[in-house]
Amino acid sequence: MTNAREPVEAFFRSRYGQAVASLVRAFGISHLESIEEAVQDAMLTALVSWGAQGAPANPGGWIYTTARLRLIDRLRHLKMASEKTGDISRLYDESTGFLSAYFGREVPDDDLRLLFVCCDERLEPRTRLMLALKILLGFSVKEIALRLFMKEDAVKKAVSRGKKSLAALVPDMETPTPKQLEQRLSSVLHVIYLLFNEGYSSSVSDEPIRADLCEEAIRLAASLCAHEVATGDCWALLGLMHLHHARVDARFNDRQFVPLSEQRREDWSQQGIVEGMLCLLKVPGESHGTRYHLEAAILVEHCRAPTYGDTDWEEILRLYALLERVSRSPLHVMSRAIALAEWKGATAGLEFLDAATPPGWVANYYLWDETLGELCRRTGDFDRAHTHLVRALGCAPTEAERDRISERLARCEQP
Amino acid sequence: MPKYLLLYRGPESQSRDFEAPSPTEMQELFQKWDSWKTTFKDKIIEHGDALEHTGRVLGDGDIMADGPHVEAKEVIGGFSILQTEDYDEAVVVARACPIRLVPGTKVEIRKLARS
Numbered sequence: 001m002t003n004a005r006e007p008v009e010a011f012f013r014s015r016y017g018q019a020v021a022s023l024v025r026a027f028g029i030s031h032l033e034s035i036e037e038a039v040q041d042a043m044l045t046a047l048v049s050w051g052a053q054g055a056p057a058n059p060g061g062w063i064y065t066t067a068r069l070r071l072i073d074r075l076r077h078l079k080m081a082s083e084k085t086g087d088i089s090r091l092y093d094e095s096t097g098f099l100s101a102y103f104g105r106e107v108p109d110d111d112l113r114l115l116f117v118c119c120d121e122r123l124e125p126r127t128r129l130m131l132a133l134k135i136l137l138g139f140s141v142k143e144i145a146l147r148l149f150m151k152e153d154a155v156k157k158a159v160s161r162g163k164k165s166l167a168a169l170v171p172d173m174e175t176p177t178p179k180q181l182e183q184r185l186s187s188v189l190h191v192i193y194l195l196f197n198e199g200y201s202s203s204v205s206d207e208p209i210r211a212d213l214c215e216e217a218i219r220l221a222a223s224l225c226a227h228e229v230a231t232g233d234c235w236a237l238l239g240l241m242h243l244h245h246a247r248v249d250a251r252f253n254d255r256q257f258v259p260l261s262e263q264r265r266e267d268w269s270q271q272g273i274v275e276g277m278l279c280l281l282k283v284p285g286e287s288h289g290t291r292y293h294l295e296a297a298i299l300v301e302h303c304r305a306p307t308y309g310d311t312d313w314e315e316i317l318r319l320y321a322l323l324e325r326v327s328r329s330p331l332h333v334m335s336r337a338i339a340l341a342e343w344k345g346a347t348a349g350l351e352f353l354d355a356a357t358p359p360g361w362v363a364n365y366y367l368w369d370e371t372l373g374e375l376c377r378r379t380g381d382f383d384r385a386h387t388h389l390v391r392a393l394g395c396a397p398t399e400a401e402r403d404r405i406s407e408r409l410a411r412c413e414q415p
Numbered sequence: 416m417p418k419y420l421l422l423y424r425g426p427e428s429q430s431r432d433f434e435a436p437s438p439t440e441m442q443e444l445f446q447k448w449d450s451w452k453t454t455f456k457d458k459i460i461e462h463g464d465a466l467e468h469t470g471r472v473l474g475d476g477d478i479m480a481d482g483p484h485v486e487a488k489e490v491i492g493g494f495s496i497l498q499t500e501d502y503d504e505a506v507v508v509a510r511a512c513p514i515r516l517v518p519g520t521k522v523e524i525r526k527l528a529r530s
Contacts, residue, residue: 011442011445012438012439012441012442012445013438013439013442015438016438037435040435040436041435041468043438043441044425044435044436044441044465044492044517045465045467045492045493046465047441047444047445047448047465047514047517048423048448048463048464048465048492048493048514049464049465049493050445051445051448051449051451051452051462051513052462052463052464052465052493052495053462053464069467070468073468073469137438138437138438138439139437139439140434140436140437140439140440141434143437143439
């Protein structure tokens with residue numbers, strides 16, 4: 001029995017996408033279905049074998065090799081079953097397993113490359129995200145449905161349609177051209193950020209933070225930054241995620257949310273903050289003032305303040321105002337209202353939020369209600385606070401968030 | 416005490432008519448496998464292993480290189496060996512095996528004849 005050199009705890013989650021991506025690169029996206037099955041098979045085999053015998057020294061290599069052999073068996077069989085599939089021996093080189101095809105200016109990591117393929121501009125933005133979650137992270141239909149607030153059936157249909165379009169849009173072995181890489185960059189960044197956000201405030205009911213997703217997002221962004229197609233925006237996003245991630249340990253105490261005002265700042269990871277700042281230094285002047293850069297700048301303000309009371313709210317509000325110009329989002333409006341309440345008082349924050357007209361989906365979003373409820377409570381309007389908090393409580397996805405809202409509710413019932 | 420062979424049978428992936436466990440679920444199964452081994456450490460005398468899906472089959476003087484048939488609807492995915500009081504106890508251990516949480520998987524229990 002050999003001990004795994006990497007922790008097996010997160011292994012299946014972190015390596016699924018890499019195995020799929022490497023095989024897609026070697027065999028072509030047209031075999032996507034077979035590739036996904038082969039990797040799932042290899043993981044099931046790993047489950048039994050490692051469960052019995054312990055994990056091998058190089059689990060990643062083991063999964064890849066096993067999946068590759070299963071895939072070759074599968075493709076041979078498919079070929080025998082239907083000669084129409086063409087000469088598959090052309091698709092792989094027996095000696096190395098890879099076609100020595102040209103990958104000029106290639107994306108360094110297979111999974112990052114596959115992410116660019118999934119972000120094909122001819123696909124609907126939501127489909128891109130679903131495909132990335134399914135193919136790169138192995139999310140089940142149920143897991144995707146839960147995260148994207150969709151019905152399972154709808155996800156199933158969209159994913160299968162998306163895969164078909166992908167196979168049709170992307171000829172075998174195609175690597176996006178440099179021009180396509182540039183076009184798709186913002187979409188890729190968006191998917192990475194969504195992935196990070198899902199990890200940072202998870203929609204899985206008993207897992208308020210999924211560190212593996214955050215780390216996966218950071219890893220993808222970091223390898224993107226190493227590529228020549230990287231722009232200042234990539235560095236800004238990486239910096240932003242580092243700064244968020246640096247506070248991850250302080251956000252929870254015994255599975256309870258700790259609000260920013262009560263977080264122990266000595267628990268913030270100084271290393272993470274420094275890493276984030278270093279990334280931001282790489283953002284050239286012309287990329288200042290973009291969405292990710294401004295969001296990061298707001299976090300920098302928080303990280304700079306020695307205590308919550310020292311926060312420079314005026315500067316933060318200035319940044320939110322800039323942010324609203326480049327990226328109008330009800331979530332930014334919400335955060336701005338909170339900052340305004342800190343700076344000028346709860347009434348000012350509430351007036352600002354009341355004046356905003358949120359789009360339909362936000363009207364039922366628990367954080368919106370929670371923010372309104374909390375601001376009302378601070379102004380002394382307990383009846384209205386109660387209504388909003390009760391609504392928020394009904395829609396909050398995780399136990400930890402429900403606890404936090406209940407606590408606020410209790411505070412407005414006994415003022 | 417008698418010995419029992421547990422055979423883990425599952426559908427070949429092409430004939431799966433349900434979704435395979437996601438990596439997250441697989442992760443949980445892996446942890447459950449560990450606790451299964453611990454819970455029944457006195458009963459599971461050979462942890463066994465997983466089996467590759469294809470191998471060689473020797474028939475009447477013939478070698479079939481790709482047997483069992485790749486087109487088989489079902490494959491034996493792995494095995495373990497138990498030593499328990501009786502069949503009933505072997506069933507209790509087998510029933511708790513986490514492989515059963517993988518949709519479509521069956522566990523076959525066979526007594527070793529001379530044990």
